[in-house]
Amino acid sequence: MGSQTFDKNVEAVFESVGVTRRDFMKFCGAMAAILGLPPVFASRIANAIEREIPFAGEKRPSVLWLNLQSCTGCTESFTRSDHPSIAEAVLTMISLDYHETLLAASGKSACQACESAMEENRGKYILVVEGAVPVSDDGTFCTIAGKSGVEYLKNMSEKAAFVIALGTCASYGGLPAAKPNPTAAQSVDEFVSPKTVVRIPGCPPIGDVLMATIVHFLFFGKLPALDSENRPQFAYGKYIHEQCRRHYHFENAEMVLGFNDDEYRGGYCLFPLGCKGAFTKNACSVMRWNMGTAWCVGSGHPCVGCSEKDFWDKFTPIYSLVEGRNPK
Ligand code: SF4
Ligand code: SF4
Missing domain, CATH: 3.40.50.700 (NADH:ubiquinone oxidoreductase-like, 20kDa subunit)
Incomplete structure (x- = not known):
């Protein structure tokens, strides 16, 4: 220093x-x-x-x-x-x-x-x-x-x-x-x-x-x-949803309904588990973590919306859908 x-x-x-x-x-x-x-x-x-x-x-x-x-x-x-x-x-x-x-x-x-x-x-x-x-x-x-x-x-x-x-x-x-x-x-x-x-x-x-x-x-x-x-x-120009590898499944309404179901194992969309990627702007899916190997959704966990203004008060409970909001 x-x-x-x-x-x-x-x-x-x-x-x-x-x-x-x-x-x-x-x-x-x-x-x-x-x-x-x-x-x-x-x-x-x-x-x-x-x-x-x-x-x-x-x-x-x-x-x-x-x-x-x-x-x-x-x-x-x-x-x-x-x-x-x-x-x-x-x-x-x-x-x-x-x-x-x-x-x-x-x-x-x-x-x-x-x-x-x-x-x-x-x-x-x-x-x-x-x-x-x-x-x-x-x-x-x-x-x-x-x-x-x-x-x-x-x-x-x-x-x-x-x-x-x-x-x-x-x-x-x-x-x-x-x-x-x-x-x-x-x-x-x-x-x-x-x-x-x-x-x-x-x-x-x-x-x-x-x-x-x-x-x-x-x-x-x-x-x-x-x-x-x-x-x-x-870094914040796009929603995580737009750059997510699971977006194809979202478009086809192929959804995960439980952490242990076949759809989960198949890497389908996590939206019903409370994924907030459609309301969150960040570059996580592109830059990733741990030497560029992993990020939340890529590792099988819904995005919690941690980089948004509404994080905590409006984006919780973590495993619930956001009230009154639907992904585009
Ligand atoms: S809702 Fe989540 S898991 Fe589904 S496509 Fe969007 S960011 Fe990916
Ligand atoms: S809780 Fe606050 S200080 Fe801690 S990692 Fe999150 S943003 Fe940073």
Whole structure:
């Protein structure tokens, strides 16, 4: 951790974390594909990361990561994503100056690291927020070094270039905001105005989506295209239903009615078991998890709609159909 100048010999840096040139090029190819860019962009992204990014020769972009009312699953998802060593490499491309879970320092020195990074990178750093913001009882349900999370968020977002609300809790309130919401948990954007808050929802979110958003910013010097809810379009442009391998069975009304029936074994549509894929936008079926091998529906479980605003209060019970909604 800590600020470093951008070294031309990125390859050596990557090697030091066990990433070969081949892995690196594969990663750049994957990032280009995720961002919807033609394959030729893979080598351009590699060049940009190695030499041409807007920050070359300068200090690396500073990222401050604030954990509020969270389970730390979003951090786990990012650091243990499809390419764990690549995640480490991306963390080498940026300067992760503050992250409560990963920071080696603690107590006053951790707070000082945060304060100095904010001052040194005023108006330029990326603030990633994980978790919801509890506001009841003056925010006492989430405090950091004696100050409320709300206070931290307001202060840190004020000096940031932009904010990424990572995960469903930060994006929409998520589990902490589910009824009866005893801590009055809210989404991050309620406290960050008028700054751009990029939402990357999911419980947890897909680590590669955060990586691709950061790579896009490094490469183009700006954020990727966002939808009306400020989610990156490259990942949230389509419903899971539209990209599901079982869609053919949905069209033919070939449905699974029980977890142990022949239709289940045949890989038919899980809609009657409460699948929310028709109401959920995310790239799970395309990007997948566990080294690109698996995702919920692919593994035989209905989509629970974890990346949607209505998750928990309107998308539960998990194994029931969503009231008043029918897939198109
Ligand atoms: S979005 Fe899910 S994984 Fe992330 S902090 Fe909230 S509960 Fe945990
Ligand atoms: S309802 Fe679920 S299982 Fe069926 S096609 Fe849609 S996403 Fe796939």
